[in-house]
Amino acid sequence: MKKLFLTTAALAIAASTAFAADTVRLGTEGAYAPWNFLNDDGEVDGFERELGDELCTRAELTCEWVTNDWDSIIPNLVSGNYDAIIAGMSITDERDEVIDFSDNYTPPDPSAYLALSDGVDLEGGVIAAQTGTIQAGHIAAGGATLVEFATPEETVAAVRNGEADAVLADKSYLVPIAAEDGDLSIVGPDVPLGGGVGMGFRETDAELRGKFDAAIKSMKDDGSLNELIAKWEVSSQF
Known part of the structure; x- marks a missing residue:
């Protein structure tokens, strides 16, 4: 959501x-x-x-x-x-x-992090989110570095190409992506938002x-x- x-x-x-x-x-x-x-x-x-x-x-x-x-x-x-x-x-x-x-x-549906490995720094690393979402607001209010993109597809691409350590988005959006791409996985705890x-x-x-x-x-x-x-x-x- x-x-x-x-x-x-x-x-x-x-x-x-x-x-x-x-x-x-x-x-x-x-x-x-x-x-x-x-x-x-x-x-x-x-x-x-x-x-x-x-x-x-x-x-x-x-x-x-x-x-x-x-x-x-x-x-x-x-x-x-x-x-x-x-x-x-x-x-x-x-x-x-x-x-x-x-x-x-x-x-309410939880948000989740998607990354290339379990060892990424979710608290202080570089986290991608779609512009204009409260996932972006959540990251900006914490200690991580926020990088914003116009579309959800671009946030996932940023993780794949190394621009971001992880992406934070709705879990219902990220789970199918993780299921289809063996290099990506859901990491860390769910984040209750909204x-x-x-x-x-x-x-x-x-x-x-x-x-x-x-x-x-x-x-x-x-x-x-x-x-x-x-x-x-x-x-x-x-």
Whole structure:
């Protein structure tokens, strides 16, 4: 669950646009499997695509998908480029100063370190993280040297090519990478960050948020949300 670490510029943006009632635009990154990614046909796919489509059906809303780079995903919500964020975004107090969140649709999921060997210095070494995540914020607040990259793929590449000793990211993102690459492995303890993943909305769109909250609750109540979480292996279940 990707966790945005807001910049001062983002915090200064005020809500200004209400959602279009006829079509709700869902903004995602499209680059963070298994949460969201682009398939071979160039279409948004993954856990959040399946979840978002089901939520829209239950809320009786017509929805379309929009992709946006992670580092500007909140500013572009606030400016009206789409009506909701569904992009592995953890619910944090800092973000809540700028946008509103739905109820969480996954519980908190740990972050983890990925490295080439068990002996790396996680406390004082060079650690990679994606720009604009609270993994980056966590590293910056500690004793390690932070190196930031625009995409999650670049953080892993930095470990492979020796630019970083390890990468800190969502464990659900890193585990499949470690399974496919025998040179990389999960190292050190898990790092608990964030408070679960939810959808983001402009602060002026309480009605729209309420529709999605009701749909999320219905999926929790009938067990279908846990089934979807298990299918995509993105988090622990409720």
